Amino acid sequence: MADRRRRDSVSDHEIGGRRRPTADLNREPSSGLSSRARSTHDPRQQVSPLRAPAADAVTSANSESGGQDKAERTGNAPLTKRQRRRRRKAGAKPAGVVVEKGEAGQSDPAKGEQGKLRGARKPRRRGKRRAKPGTGESLQNAPEQAAGADPHARPAVAGMPAAARVEAPSAPVGPMPTARSHTAANGSGVRPPAYAALDLGTNNCRLLIAVPTRPGQFRVIDAFSRIVRLGEGLSRTGSLSRGAMDRAIAALSICAQKLSAREVDLGRGRLIATEACRSAANGVEFIEQVKRVTGLDLEIVSRETEARLAVSGCGSLVDQSAEGAVLFDIGGGSSEIALLDLRGGSTRRLASRIVAWTSLPVGVVSLAERHGGRDVTPEIFEHMIVETVEMIERFDGRDRLGELVGGERFHLLGTSGTVTTLAGVHLDLERYDRRQVDGLWLTDREADGLVARIAGWSFEERVANPCIGSDRADLVLAGCAILEAIRRVWPARTLRVADRGLREGLLTEMMDADGVWRRDTAWRSNS
Secondary structure (H helix, E strand, C coil), X not given: CHHHHHHHHHCEEEECCEEEEHHHHHCCCCCCCCHHHHHHCCHHHCCCHHHCCCCCCCCHHHHHHHHHHHHHHHCCCCCCHHHHHHHHHHCCCCCCCCCCECCCCCECHHHCHHHCCCCCCCCCCCCCCCCCCCCCCCCCCCHHHHCCCCCCCCCCCCCCCHHHCCCCCXXXXXXXXXXXXXXXXXXXXXXXXXXXXXXXXXXXXXXXEEEECCCCCEEEEEEEEEECCCCCCHHHHCCCCHHHHHHHHHHHHHHHHHHHHCCCCHHHEEEEECHHHHHCCCHHHHHHHHHHHHCCCCEECCHHHHHHHHHHHHHHHCCCCCCEEEEEEECCCCEEXXXXXXXXXXXXXXXXHEEEEEEXXXXXXXXXXXXXXXXXXXXXXXXXXXXXXHHHHCCHHHHCXXXXXXXXXXXXXXXXXXXXXXXXXXXXXXXXXXXHHCCCEEEHHHHHHHHHHHHCCCHHHHHHCCCCHHHHCCCHHHHHHHHHHHHHHCCCCEEEEECCCHHHHHHHHHHHHHXXXXXXXXXXXXX
């Protein structure tokens, strides 16, 4: 019996990388009953919180009234043989038992179970409990044991599969240690470092915090994304508006809190700003304001760097048998396009296979502001496509893959809100699910049908679609127009969808530069 109690006292749960005693998980804030006591407690006998006894001892002065109240609550149920024997040993009276609570807040077992306070926690036991007197019920030790579970097995966290308890990331709760599972797995006590990548674009503010795992891979432990529309009105005024900057700073403040909570070292984080801050007259002033308010030091990157990062982040989705591919990232204020010649064989650093790249000065926000995004007629939609095609034709390197374009070993790879939205609509998702979208293949005919289908919807119908919603309803057709322009210049039989991009590219490049995937690194040496 002592061994069983010892095992029970040290059993624990893993919640978001922390260990919490099982007794704390089973405790209900409003009462001291354990989960076993709650499962067997008769609600008709529950004491009202207004009548619950105090936490300290019940004195002999009120033992008579206390025993009377106890009798009212329990009725005249006969005592079991064991209870009568304990009463005789303790010299207790048949009625009005006095119960004193010890330092641990539990009643002394030698004084009889009948004298326990209704609101006090009951000692945990293994094995079956005795049936309620006079009821004939058979009470099990715990619900999972009643179902035939191993009584010595660690209980699973509710709603989480046993296999996912360790690896599944959870919401941050204050400053938490990162990558708890890997520390426990290799037993070295050295946890892998956490890296952070932040991308402040024309339309979105996104953050990823991750730890390295197997070579070339990482595990996300925290993430954040919010539509801020920083470039709203930029194409008309040439400057960032006060409202747009306030929205962006509010989102960046949340990112700063997450970085602090995850204890990310400043040397392992890269925070970038793209087209909106690049082209705005007050972009540098905004970056300085962000640093004063949030403490985050953002870096305005060039268009070439943005294209390279997009390739680094999506490289794993390029078909291994392909000889050529065109990767594009349709942003809010610009669109990056990179041509990849893959005939030299596969490589982890796919950015080295870029033979030509360009950054179009057009994105979903800027194009929608010029032509309108709510009521888009077929004529306006075609005009948006032609305008974008003319921009691409001014790109000198567009024909570097001419002999491969349209062939069996050539495909498009798109990373943007536009292509992920098309994928969600194609799958008829009731709610956007990244796991089903990332890596999805669309045929040329399927892409044609999706664009025509969305272009035929009214603004209200676009809002009603769960994969579009009110945030993207006025931008999605501008994105479809840019996509159609790319497909006209580089026709392909297939298009692959990527729900990843700059942030993943930032993380990959930082981890690779630090050599965290080498076998001789401290956290991997004992794994």
